[in-house]
Amino acid sequence: MELLGNVSLTLLYKSSVHGDRIEDMVQRCSHQGCTVTMIYFNRNIIVAFMLGDYSNLCENSEELNDSLWFAVQKKNGTTEIETLLLNIAPKISDKQLVGRSLEKDIFLIQPYNNTIYLTDMIVKNLKLDLYGFKTYLECEVFRVEGFKDNLNYAKKIMKAGEHRNRLLAEIRAYKPYLVSEIRILLVGPVGSGKSIKSVFHGHVTCQAMVGSDVTSITEQYRIYSVKDGKNGKSLLFMLCDTMGLDETEGVGLCIGDIPYILKGCMPDRYQLNPYKPITPEHSTFITSPSLKDRIHCVAYVLDINSIDNLSSKMLAKFKRVHKEVLSCGIAHVALLTNVSNCSEVLQDNFLNMSRSTTYQSQVTNVNKMLGIPISNILMAGNYASDLELNPVNDILIRSALRQMLRAADNFLEDLPLEETGNLSLFSPSHKSLVIFKKS
Incomplete structure (x- = not known):
């Protein structure tokens, strides 16, 4: 995946293949190191790269993870990419994956009905037209190999996208x-x-x-x-x-x-x-x-x-x-x-x-x-x-x-x-x- 430099990806979870329960998703993706979650729409792809391990998720989880988000969009025949760096505490709650930041839920992923919710802050920064709850086509999670597991490198990649x-x-x-x-x-x-x-x-x-x-x-x-x-x-x-x-x-x-x-x-x-x-x-x-x-x-x-x-x-x-x-x-x-x-x-x-x-x-x-x-x-x-x-x-x-x-x-x-x-x-x-x- 060129957005993250010279890395290789291994598929861990695909919603249409491995089940639509959040437990299925977490079970396959835990203890795998850095991961990339890709959520596909008709004209857009939301990419969330998470540093650290995809594990220990529970109702009361407050463990923060650095994540780098990309929005890949087709506009007038061109591919446009926006980036956003977030510090979030992901957890499982009511059969959905919830991301919290500054004591607020900023995203929800509901595999059981292929739905995602992004807060206005994320939508604005990624220049998306996805307000409210939106149905996605597919959700995939990959293990990332060959990426420098540190925040400074992630910031450099994000800065590169912004400068471009x-x-x-x-x-x-x-x-x-x-x-x-x-x-x-x-x-x-x-x-x-x-x-x-x-x-x-x-x-x-x-x-x-x-x-x-x-x-x-x-x-x-x-x-x-x-x-x-x-x-x-x-x-x-x-x-x-x-x-x-x-x-x-x-x-x-x-x-x-x-x-x-x-x-x-x-x-x-x-x-x-x-x-x-x-x-x-x-x-x-x-x-x-x-x-x-x-x-x-x-x-x-x-x-x-x-x-x-x-x-x-x-x-x-x-x-x-x-x-x-x-x-x-x-x-x-x-x-x-x-x-x-x-x-x-x-x-x-x-x-x-x-x-x-x-x-x-x-x-x-x-x-x-x-x-x-x-x-x-x-x-x-x-x-x-x-x-x-x-x-x-x-x-x-x-x-x-x-x-x-x-x-x-x-x-x-x-x-x-x-x-x-x-x-x-x-x-x-x-x-x-x-x-x-x-x-």
Whole structure:
């Protein structure tokens, strides 16, 4: 269960299988150590993780247990997770499991009729729409193995979930400076296409590629809108993807295409040619690109495990691309993917993404190779499937995206007057009136 980190779960109790009496539930779950109780509804799952042992429950029990609660909800095609840390005294009373806190009953679970009651405090903090007594579909209890049995670790996991939600809210509320949408160009070696796409998978969903011929798709220049969930609105940035770089001439992205991509001259779905760049004579060439058509931030995507083994020819290709980016004055970052230990990268404050001793040599190498400031060298782990959720990995990915958007805004703010043209607008992301007049 990724909500709790790298742990394994063993099923102890399932209401539809093991009986609907509270005694059945307690008997199967006692003396098992830390447990997770999952209560399923049509669109929501309530998860209660309890530190300590699930035992010694009686009418007069006053023994307190720390518990970490999650609400996993589907909204507009996205999965939203809220967290809450509670100190409760669970006990059995009148054929139900009762949780008391500060001398008040704050939850009731009645297995005999599949009903749960949560106090308003829990409902509000978990942002649920489950007031009063509600019937659930199923109740399961699992033994948790591999979790550090201490309150500080539980608080860290909860803090990770809260920070992840704050980052997502900030990305959703983002409004770019001067343009309607930010364009972020992703550049990486041949074979990194899947990694580039999956970097943003599972939290904000890239528009899926269509068609079965993978080769033909990866040979196109693509501009992807980014949606806030399957049925959500498009967020105000786009991801631009190309063929991968290759150390061999005539293979992979043609370096001659880079200036045209950066300046916004290349149309979406243009069929790239490794031997020959696009020319102004091409029928779809954008001869007079506007500011919104241009690339506003470049992200060099590199597998963190391959950085130390980059060949001199591949490094030369990257430097040629970087020279074009610098000549255009475009914002740029490096995104190091396939980080295996996200918790170490973030450490305790969820902000430090560059001082990890494990990855310090790779960060330093990228800084020396391309001259990218260490503050703009970002890291992310990758998702293997849609079903995996990891709050710490999400923080890395969302933090990296936020950094890209900020870098793009800085690029747009620093543009000379002659490049912005006649613009008179109130920038939503700034508090002052911005007026530009063409001289």
